Amino acid sequence: MHYVSTRGGMPRAEFKDILLGGLAPDGGLVVPERYPHLGVAELEHLRTLDYPSLAFEVLSRFIGDIAPDTLRELVARTYTREVFGSEAIAPVSRLDEDLYLLQVSNGPTLAFKDIAMQLLGHLFEHVLAESGGQLNILGATSGDTGSAAEYAMRGKRGVQVFMLSPLGKMSPFQTAQMYSLDDPNIFNIAVRGVFDDCQDVVKAVSRDADFKRRHHIGTVNSINWARVAAQVVYYVHAWARVARSVRDEVSFCVPSGNFGNICAGHIARQMGLPVRRLILATNENDVLDQFFRCGVYQVRPPAAVHETSSPSMDISKASNFERFVFDLLGRDPDRLRAAWDAVERDGALDLSASEAWHDIARYAFASGRSTHADRVQTIRDVHRRYGRVIDPHTADGLKVGREHAEPGIPLVCLETALPAKFEAVIVEALGTPAPRPPGYEDLEQRPQRCVEMDPDSAAIKAYIAARTD
Numbered sequence: 084m085h086y087v088s089t090r091g092g093m094p095r096a097e098f099k100d101i102l103l104g105g106l107a108p109d110g111g112l113v114v115p116e117r118y119p120h121l122g123v124a125e126l127e128h129l130r131t132l133d134y135p136s137l138a139f140e141v142l143s144r145f146i147g148d149i150a151p152d153t154l155r156e157l158v159a160r161t162y163t164r165e166v167f168g169s170e171a172i173a174p175v176s177r178l179d180e181d182l183y184l185l186q187v188s189n190g191p192t193l194a195f196k197d198i199a200m201q202l203l204g205h206l207f208e209h210v211l212a213e214s215g216g217q218l219n220i221l222g223a224t225s226g227d228t229g230s231a232a233e234y235a236m237r238g239k240r241g242v243q244v245f246m247l248s249p250l251g252k253m254s255p256f257q258t259a260q261m262y263s264l265d266d267p268n269i270f271n272i273a274v275r276g277v278f279d280d281c282q283d284v285v286k287a288v289s290r291d292a293d294f295k296r297r298h299h300i301g302t303v304n305s306i307n308w309a310r311v312a313a314q315v316v317y318y319v320h321a322w323a324r325v326a327r328s329v330r331d332e333v334s335f336c337v338p339s340g341n342f343g344n345i346c347a348g349h350i351a352r353q354m355g356l357p358v359r360r361l362i363l364a365t366n367e368n369d370v371l372d373q374f375f376r377c378g379v380y381q382v383r384p385p386a387a388v389h390e391t392s393s394p395s396m397d398i399s400k401a402s403n404f405e406r407f408v409f410d411l412l413g414r415d416p417d418r419l420r421a422a423w424d425a426v427e428r429d430g431a432l433d434l435s436a437s438e439a440w441h442d443i444a445r446y447a448f449a450s451g452r453s454t455h456a457d458r459v460q461t462i463r464d465v466h467r468r469y470g471r472v473i474d475p476h477t478a479d480g481l482k483v484g485r486e487h488a489e490p491g492i493p494l495v496c497l498e499t500a501l502p503a504k505f506e507a508v509i510v511e512a513l514g515t516p517a518p519r520p521p522g523y524e525d526l527e528q529r530p531q532r533c534v535e536m537d538p539d540s541a542a543i544k545a546y547i548a549a550r551t552d
């Protein structure tokens with residue numbers, strides 16, 4: 084298995100070469116040279132496997148340069164009952180006749196990002212031990228990604244995490260989740276400012292190539308290829324749990340922000356998984372819904388991004404979307420580069436009159452948007468009908484999913500977070516907070532540890548330099 088860049092400017096590379104990286108050197112995204120194919124006999128076999136074995140089978144098709152026994156062991160260490168709360172890892176539960184919930188949020192930070200990030204922790208540790216290297220992950224977070232990265236990397240040899248978060252701007256739950264970690268390789272930097280100030284510092288540090296090289300600075304943002312690959316697994320797993328026979332099609336509905344999660348669903352379908360529809364749900368930040376309805380991808384200026392009650396979907400542009408457009412444009416890097424030039428120049432890409440848009444139906448996407456009122460209404464309705472409390476992102480997905488449901492076709496909605504993380508909306512919808520999973524009852528009472536700093540990149544660089552060599 085080899086990897087290339089969507090923009091055509093990266094020599095073919097193997098999995099370990101691209102594992103620790105972010106953007107490809109030419110500014111594009113890393114993609115497999117071609118998607119592996121799962122035939123009927125393979126799908127039949129995959130249907131019989133438990134989560135870790137299935138994850139190994141799927142991932143081994145994307146990873147050619149880690150010995151199979153080693154990969155199997157890393158995967159088995161990642162997907163355990165201790166970390167994900169059940170043998171099933173990602174349980175599928177039936178809500179109604181043809182309606183299912185895929186529970187991918189039972190990891191340590193109670194959101195689906197743990198599924199990929201936990202694997203990344205083990206892969207990073209393995210690859211760094213082999214090369215004798217070190218990695219200092221620098222990131223900015225408004226809540227979800229940063230905590231998933233910290234819980235995945237805590238205690239891993241060769242890795243340190245420097246995570247910038249806006250002081251006093253995260254929910255008490257998210258703050259406690261991050262700042263209560265006391266592992267010596269995790270550094271929480273509470274920045275006196277807003278999320279954008281944190282991100283500006285990360286960008287300033289990233290522009291200093293010399294500093295980056297000297298201090299082995301890396302990232303784990305949502306464009307990391309291994310994260311997407313790890314997410315392909317749960318689409319296959321959910322299909323296997325729900326389909327009655329190997330040819331049965333299943334539809335998925337996915338609350339989307341940066342297009343990482345649903346991109347994995349698209350790839351699973353390209354690999355031959357019988358997926359009927361991929362239903363993409365957005366909140367009020369409906370850049371992607373607009374694309375799938377009209378063929379126009381219009382980036383939103385950061386100042387025009389709405390702050391919503393499903394905050395993990397508040398995006399101005401969808402950082403993984405380039406991977407899908409690459410496929411849509413016939414995997415032609417020249418056409419992709421021209422398209423992204425237009426995005427950069429005009430802030431928009433209009434494919435509505437193109438040949439590619441003509442073919443969009445074959446990718447089987449549907450889309451819709453949800454608002455604050457929809458999400459509150461959906462949380463209430465699901466609670467009343469099925470006795471279940473869902474989080475606001477999952478509610479966006481269910482709202483849009485139901486609009487596109489077809490009789491007789493199982494619809495799997497991804498539960499991307501647990502409601503305990505988003506207490507205010509749950510109280511608004513139901514009048515009481517969501518139940519907390521065991522072990523999280525006293526989270527906000529635990530001792531917290533962080534260092535407060537100004538959004539000053541020189542000072543933050545000095546802080547990092549003093550802790551790395």
Ligand SMILES: *Cc1c(COP(=O)(O)O)cnc(C)c1O
Pocket residue numbers: 194195196227305338339340341342343344345395396476499500
């Ligand atoms: C990150 C996140 C999303 C969006 O996922 P993408 O991969 O960016 O599309 C949706 N819901 C929750 C709870 C998240 O944390």
